[in-house]
Amino acid sequence: MPSHDPGTNVGPPQTPAPDGRRRLLDAASGPLHPVARDTLVAALSAGWADPARLHAEGRTARALLDRSREVIASGLGVRPVEVSLLPSGPTALERAIDGVRYAARRRGARTVASAVEHSAVLVPARARAARSDDPALLAEVPVDGLGRVDLETWERALAAPGTVVAALQSANGEVGTRQPLEDAHAAARAHGIPLVVDAMAGLGRDAVPEHWDVLVGDARSWGGPPLGVLVVREGVRWQWSGARADVEHGRTDVSPWVPVALAAAEAWQQASATTAADEARTRSLVGAVREAAAGVPDTVVVGDPDDRLPHVVTFSSLYVDGEALVGALDQQGYAVASGSACTSSTLEPSHVLAAMGVLTHGNVRVTLPLPAVSPAIEADVADFCAVLAPTVARVRSELGVGDL
Amino acid sequence: MSASPDEPLVVDARGERCPLPVIRLARLVRGLPPGEVPVTVRVLATDPAAASDVPAWCRMRGQRFVGAEAEADHTAYVVEVTPTGPAAER
Structure with a gap:
C-alpha cells in the first residue's frame, strides 16, 4: 500500500548542478571510503x-x-x-x-x-x-x-x-x-x-x-x-x-x-596504503585553490602556506557573508563549508579565525576528500578554481558592494 | 559629516551583523575626498565578528588600525584612514 508518510526514506538532498554533477569539497565528515x-x-x-x-x-x-x-x-x-x-x-x-x-x-x-x-x-x-x-x-x-x-x-x-x-x-x-x-x-x-x-x-x-x-x-x-x-x-x-x-x-x-x-x-x-600518493595529489590541488583564491580581489588566503595539512584550505573575501558564498557555490554544484557567522544562528564566528585575527566574514573552507572517495578530484578542483572569482564577483554585485 | 581632525567620523553599525560594519566603513572611506592627511574613523559595533574584521580590513586595504575601546553596550573600533578616492582604489 502506498504511503504518504515520508518515513525515513532518504532522497537526494543535493541541489543538482547545471551539469548534474556534485563536487564534494567538504570532506570533514565523510562520505565513507567506498571499500x-x-x-x-x-x-x-x-x-x-x-x-x-x-x-x-x-x-x-x-x-x-x-x-x-x-x-x-x-x-x-x-x-x-x-x-x-x-x-x-x-x-x-x-x-x-x-x-x-x-x-x-x-x-x-x-x-x-x-x-x-x-x-x-x-x-x-x-x-x-x-x-x-x-x-x-x-x-x-x-x-x-x-x-x-x-x-x-x-x-x-x-x-x-x-x-x-x-x-x-x-x-x-x-x-x-x-x-x-x-x-x-x-x-x-x-x-x-x-x-x-x-x-x-x-x-x-x-x-x-x-x-x-x-x-x-x-x-x-x-x-x-x-x-x-x-x-x-x-x-x-x-x-x-x-x-x-x-x-x-x-x-x-x-x-x-x-x-x-x-x-x-x-x-x-x-x-x-595510499597516504603518501594521496598527500602529494591533494597538496598540489590545495596549492591550486590557494593560488586561485589569492587572485580574487580583496581576498585573503588563511593559514600556513607550507607547513600545513595537505587537504585543507580556507580563504575569506571582503564585503560578503560566507553563507552567501556557500549558497552561490552550492547552486553551481559545489559543496564547501564556511567559518563565518553572519546570517546563521551562530552568533560567534569561527573561534579559530578570530584567534588568528583574520577576516571572519566571507569565509570559505575546502576539505578535499580522499581521491578514492572522489576519483574526479582533479577536475572538481579545476572547475572550482575557474568559478571562484566570477562567483565572488556575482555575490558582491548582488549585495551591492561590487564598487567597494 | 565633516572630516575635521578634532571630530572623528563615526560609523554607527550597532546591531548590525557582519559584513555590514566593514561595508559601511569601506563605503564611508570611499566617499571621502582624496587627501594625504589621515582621517580618524570610529566604527561602533556590537557584532563580535567586527573585532577581527575591522583590523583585517585595515590590513588588507593598507589602512591603520589604532585600537578598540569597550563602551557600555558596544565596542568602538578606531581606524586611521588615508582616503585615496574611488579612482585610485584597487
Missing part, C-alpha cells in the same frame, strides 16, 4: 552482536572488534591495549583531557590549551572555569596570524602552579596549519604535564604524530564512519571517574558498535 562502505554493510550481518555476550555471535563480534583495534593500533604505531574506541572524535577528545586531569586531581585542575583547539576542548574547560569562578583554570595560549601557537607563552602557561594537562592539535582542521608538537611536548614534559594531541583533522591524510602522551583521532578523517580513537600511552597517568573496567580498557562506558569499528579499520587500511 569501508562495503565493509560496513557486510558487518551489519556478521558483527551485529554485543561483543560482551558469550554466544557464538557475541564471540564473532568480539573477534571483529579485536581485529579492528589491532589494525588501528598498528597503523598508529601503538599497542592495542593503549587504544579505546569511543562514539565520536570530540567525545574521545573531551574524555582524553578529563582522564589526565582526574588522575592528577590532587595536584591541581588547570588546563593549558591553544586558542584554536577544538570546541570539545575549549567549551568544557571554559565552563569549568566559569563554574569554579576561577578564570585561571584554563589558559588559552594565543596563536600567530598563521594559526601557530606561541611557544613562549605556551611554556610560561605550563609553568603556572596547578597545571595538570596540556592540549594541542597536530594541525588545525579549519585552516590546516600544523602545530610545533615536538617543542610543545618537550615543554610539557619538562613540567611533568601530559600532552593531549588532537589529531582529528589529519590522521590518514598526514603523517601520524609522534610527540604526545594521549592521542585522539576520528575515523572520519581517513574516510571511515564517525568513531573516536583515544590512545593513552603506556605509563601516562590517566583515569576516568566514570570508568567501567570491562569496557574499552576503562576509558568509556559505551561499547563501540562493531560494524562501525570494522568499517573504520577497513578505511584505515585503505587510506594508509
Whole structure:
C-alpha cells in the first residue's frame, strides 16, 4: 500500500548542478571510503552482536572488534591495549583531557590549551572555569596570524602552579596549519604535564604524530564512519571517574558498535596504503585553490602556506557573508563549508579565525576528500578554481558592494 | 559629516551583523575626498565578528588600525584612514 508518510526514506538532498554533477569539497565528515562502505554493510550481518555476550555471535563480534583495534593500533604505531574506541572524535577528545586531569586531581585542575583547539576542548574547560569562578583554570595560549601557537607563552602557561594537562592539535582542521608538537611536548614534559594531541583533522591524510602522551583521532578523517580513537600511552597517568573496567580498557562506558569499528579499520587500511600518493595529489590541488583564491580581489588566503595539512584550505573575501558564498557555490554544484557567522544562528564566528585575527566574514573552507572517495578530484578542483572569482564577483554585485 | 581632525567620523553599525560594519566603513572611506592627511574613523559595533574584521580590513586595504575601546553596550573600533578616492582604489 502506498504511503504518504515520508518515513525515513532518504532522497537526494543535493541541489543538482547545471551539469548534474556534485563536487564534494567538504570532506570533514565523510562520505565513507567506498571499500569501508562495503565493509560496513557486510558487518551489519556478521558483527551485529554485543561483543560482551558469550554466544557464538557475541564471540564473532568480539573477534571483529579485536581485529579492528589491532589494525588501528598498528597503523598508529601503538599497542592495542593503549587504544579505546569511543562514539565520536570530540567525545574521545573531551574524555582524553578529563582522564589526565582526574588522575592528577590532587595536584591541581588547570588546563593549558591553544586558542584554536577544538570546541570539545575549549567549551568544557571554559565552563569549568566559569563554574569554579576561577578564570585561571584554563589558559588559552594565543596563536600567530598563521594559526601557530606561541611557544613562549605556551611554556610560561605550563609553568603556572596547578597545571595538570596540556592540549594541542597536530594541525588545525579549519585552516590546516600544523602545530610545533615536538617543542610543545618537550615543554610539557619538562613540567611533568601530559600532552593531549588532537589529531582529528589529519590522521590518514598526514603523517601520524609522534610527540604526545594521549592521542585522539576520528575515523572520519581517513574516510571511515564517525568513531573516536583515544590512545593513552603506556605509563601516562590517566583515569576516568566514570570508568567501567570491562569496557574499552576503562576509558568509556559505551561499547563501540562493531560494524562501525570494522568499517573504520577497513578505511584505515585503505587510506594508509595510499597516504603518501594521496598527500602529494591533494597538496598540489590545495596549492591550486590557494593560488586561485589569492587572485580574487580583496581576498585573503588563511593559514600556513607550507607547513600545513595537505587537504585543507580556507580563504575569506571582503564585503560578503560566507553563507552567501556557500549558497552561490552550492547552486553551481559545489559543496564547501564556511567559518563565518553572519546570517546563521551562530552568533560567534569561527573561534579559530578570530584567534588568528583574520577576516571572519566571507569565509570559505575546502576539505578535499580522499581521491578514492572522489576519483574526479582533479577536475572538481579545476572547475572550482575557474568559478571562484566570477562567483565572488556575482555575490558582491548582488549585495551591492561590487564598487567597494 | 565633516572630516575635521578634532571630530572623528563615526560609523554607527550597532546591531548590525557582519559584513555590514566593514561595508559601511569601506563605503564611508570611499566617499571621502582624496587627501594625504589621515582621517580618524570610529566604527561602533556590537557584532563580535567586527573585532577581527575591522583590523583585517585595515590590513588588507593598507589602512591603520589604532585600537578598540569597550563602551557600555558596544565596542568602538578606531581606524586611521588615508582616503585615496574611488579612482585610485584597487
